[in-house]
Amino acid sequence: xxxxxxxxxxxxxxxxxxxxxxxxxxxxxxGFVFPMTIAFLAWYxxxxxxxxxxxxxxxxxxxxxxDIGLIFGxxxxxxxxxxxxxxxxxxxxxxxxxxxxxxxxxxxxxxK
Amino acid sequence: MKLAAGVEGSNxxxxxxxxxxxxxxxxxxVFRASRTSKTAVDYYAAGHSFTxxxxxxxISGDYLSAASFLGIAGAIAVNxxxxxxxxxxxxxxxxxxxxxxxxxxxxxxxxxxxxxLAFRMRQRPVRAAxxxxxxxxxxxxxxxxxxxxGGLVALLxxxxxKAGQALVIAVVGIVMIxxxxxxxMRGTTWVQIIKATLLIAGAFLMTVWVLGKYxxxxxxxxGAAVERxxxxxxxxxDPGKQYGATGVSRLDFVSLALALVLGTAGLPHILMRFYTxxxxxxxxxxxxxxxWLIGIFxxxxxxxxxGAGALVxxxxxxxxxxxxxxxxxxxxxxxxGTVLLGIIAAVAFATILAVVAGLTITASASxxxxxxxxxxxxxxxxxxxxxxxxxxxxxxxIGAVAIGGGIIANGQNIAFLVALAFAxxxxxxxxxxxxxxxxxxxxxxxxxxxIYGGLIVCVGLIIFSPAVSGxxxxxxxxxxxxxxxxxxxxxxxxxxxxxxxxxxSKTSKESDEKKYAEMEVRSLTGAGAExxxxx
Numbered sequence: 001x002x003x004x005x006x007x008x009x010x011x012x013x014x015x016x017x018x019x020x021x022x023x024x025x026x027x028x029x030x031g032f033v034f035p036m037t038i039a040f041l042a043w044y045x046x047x048x049x050x051x052x053x054x055x056x057x058x059x060x061x062x063x064x065x066x067d068i069g070l071i072f073g074x075x076x077x078x079x080x081x082x083x084x085x086x087x088x089x090x091x092x093x094x095x096x097x098x099x100x101x102x103x104x105x106x107x108x109x110x111x112k
Numbered sequence: 113m114k115l116a117a118g119v120e121g122s123n124x125x126x127x128x129x130x131x132x133x134x135x136x137x138x139x140x141x142v143f144r145a146s147r148t149s150k151t152a153v154d155y156y157a158a159g160h161s162f163t164x165x166x167x168x169x170x171i172s173g174d175y176l177s178a179a180s181f182l183g184i185a186g187a188i189a190v191n192x193x194x195x196x197x198x199x200x201x202x203x204x205x206x207x208x209x210x211x212x213x214x215x216x217x218x219x220x221x222x223x224x225x226x227x228x229l230a231f232r233m234r235q236r237p238v239r240a241a242x243x244x245x246x247x248x249x250x251x252x253x254x255x256x257x258x259x260x261x262g263g264l265v266a267l268l269x270x271x272x273x274k275a276g277q278a279l280v281i282a283v284v285g286i287v288m289i290x291x292x293x294x295x296x297m298r299g300t301t302w303v304q305i306i307k308a309t310l311l312i313a314g315a316f317l318m319t320v321w322v323l324g325k326y327x328x329x330x331x332x333x334x335g336a337a338v339e340r341x342x343x344x345x346x347x348x349x350d351p352g353k354q355y356g357a358t359g360v361s362r363l364d365f366v367s368l369a370l371a372l373v374l375g376t377a378g379l380p381h382i383l384m385r386f387y388t389x390x391x392x393x394x395x396x397x398x399x400x401x402x403x404w405l406i407g408i409f410x411x412x413x414x415x416x417x418x419g420a421g422a423l424v425x426x427x428x429x430x431x432x433x434x435x436x437x438x439x440x441x442x443x444x445x446x447x448x449g450t451v452l453l454g455i456i457a458a459v460a461f462a463t464i465l466a467v468v469a470g471l472t473i474t475a476s477a478s479x480x481x482x483x484x485x486x487x488x489x490x491x492x493x494x495x496x497x498x499x500x501x502x503x504x505x506x507x508x509x510i511g512a513v514a515i516g517g518g519i520i521a522n523g524q525n526i527a528f529l530v531a532l533a534f535a536x537x538x539x540x541x542x543x544x545x546x547x548x549x550x551x552x553x554x555x556x557x558x559x560x561x562x563i564y565g566g567l568i569v570c571v572g573l574i575i576f577s578p579a580v581s582g583x584x585x586x587x588x589x590x591x592x593x594x595x596x597x598x599x600x601x602x603x604x605x606x607x608x609x610x611x612x613x614x615x616x617s618k619t620s621k622e623s624d625e626k627k628y629a630e631m632e633v634r635s636l637t638g639a640g641a642e643x644x645x646x647x
Contacts (some may be wrong), residue, residue, distance in 0.1 A: 051193075051354075
């Protein structure tokens with residue numbers, strides 16, 4: 001979408017981008033989501049490769065008819081739910097307050 | 113004789129009656145919703161006015177297609193553990209949407225994926241590219257759903273001849289067009305919410321029922337499934353039954369796993385759902401709801417799949433009309449007789465109907481908003497009514513194409529079409545979205561190379577893969593022009609698309625620091641984002 005329809009001089013985005021507050025917000029977001037993405041993708045690929053190339057290991061029975069493969073698979077569900085909850089907590093505590101403040105500054109300033 | 117195994121006990125009129133009731137109720141709701149759908153933002157994004165929870169339920173409705181419900185339950189019943197692997201890929205994929213895409217997309221766009229790309233690049237070429245890949249992904253996904261409807265008709269309504277099936281596909285298509293044209297995004301969202309509730313409730317009921325039969329002991333259920341197969345049944349519980357055969361089939365599995373996990377966050381009908389909520393925080397909430405609902409639903413399908421294996425039997429399922437797709441309906445009959453079969457059959461139909469409606473509105477929005485309003489009219493058409501009119505006409509055309517395609521593709525290999533849609537989404541859409549949101553150096557050439565390159569490589573490799581020719585399960589089994597060994601191209605086409613986006617950007621001098629600054633601040637803070645419309 002274009003910004004030309006937003007009328008005369010908008011906020012100075014480059015100054016905001018370089019502000020200490022915004023740098024902190026970006027660091028907090030990227031510092032969480034990038035390592036977490038690498039971690040869950042690695043964990044997922046480990047699971048895929050084990051299922052694909054380590055059949056005997058995955059077929060080891062743990063109790064009854066439940067084998068390591070099934071437990072590993074269910075752990076993928078657990079880790080997905082866990083990462084989801086961790087991210088929500090991180091976003092509520094560390095991201096939203098900073099983002100809200102910057103937005104309020106930007107939108108307040110634009111109305112003057 | 114084969115038919116008897118599939119529909120024994122099925123009461124056609126009961127099935128049609130329950131399904132008809134669903135259609136009537138949803139149509140009434142869609143009509144009511146349409147009274148507040150007047151403007152472009154209503155038609156495309158339901159006025160950005162749904163809550164996170166509502167949208168989360170609707171996302172799971174959009175995502176849990178017939179492939180998820182019938183396909184995965186059937187795959188687990190017949191192939192055991194290897195079927196379970198699908199559901200894990202489909203679920204883990206949501207973390208990419210949650211962590212990297214949903215909120216930033218909501219903050220920087222308005223209605224479509226093209227909006228995000230056009231933010232800091234040359235509008236017309238990138239919008240045309242985004243709309244092209246949206247239409248291609250939607251088309252393959254649509255075709256898969258409509259082709260699945262034909263098989264389902266055979267199983268559930270006892271309609272065996274092709275003409276009768278074609279008629280039902282046409283009726284399904286017409287109802288879906290009505291949803292979209294009358295209700296716009298608001299009506300379609302309500303259809304998704306109702307359908308998701310019915311589907312999850314139905315699966316929950318059957319899961320408890322199956323577990324109850326085995327004393328709520330998963331291990332006994334697995335044991336019963338193994339016993340039912342008899343000799344060699346133990347393989348059901350271990351990985352490798354379907355994909356472990358050869359080195360190539362194992363590599364094919366890695367390729368599929370990659371396409372599944374990276375495809376979801378590039379599916380246009382999923383991306384568009386993030387615009388139906390008022391803020392990025394609500395977009396986050398909707399993904400969280402979706403992850404829980406989808407995850408729990410896939411745990412149900414694990415029980416349903418092994419339950420069908422134990423109570424119906426893989427041999428009976430494979431022999432039934434509809435093949436593996438009939439596992440869940442047959443299990444319903446084994447558990448609750450004619451009535452439960454009728455309910456589950458109606459839910460399965462509702463599932464196809466709702467997913468098709470979601471795809472149609474996405475494709476029509478992309479055409480009207482990106483191509484008509486911004487490429488053809490160069491963004492100068494202030495007449496938003498004309499844009500929505502074009503969107504409605506496009507929905508009509510896409511609906512007609514889907515009906516025609518569904519009739520032609522009736523009986524084709526559904527899984528191949530769905531996997532193709534995911535591979536194209538992961539190759540053509542995801543790299544561009546991620547680069548655009550996170551990389552300052554990304555520019556128009558990078559976007560075009562990545563989208564068109566990913567699209568061409570992905571579709572090209574599919575055409576020359578064993579999925580299309582040269583194998584027993586191919587689309588054209590009688591000819592052989594395949595040279596690419598894998599059925600799923602993701603392992604090659606996804607890295608190629610990322611690489612093309614990088615090289616394209618590096619070789620172009622275009623760079624707009626100011627625009628990137630604006631996009632980054634807005635994407636992270638929500639400043640200046642599209643607000644909800646109140647009525």
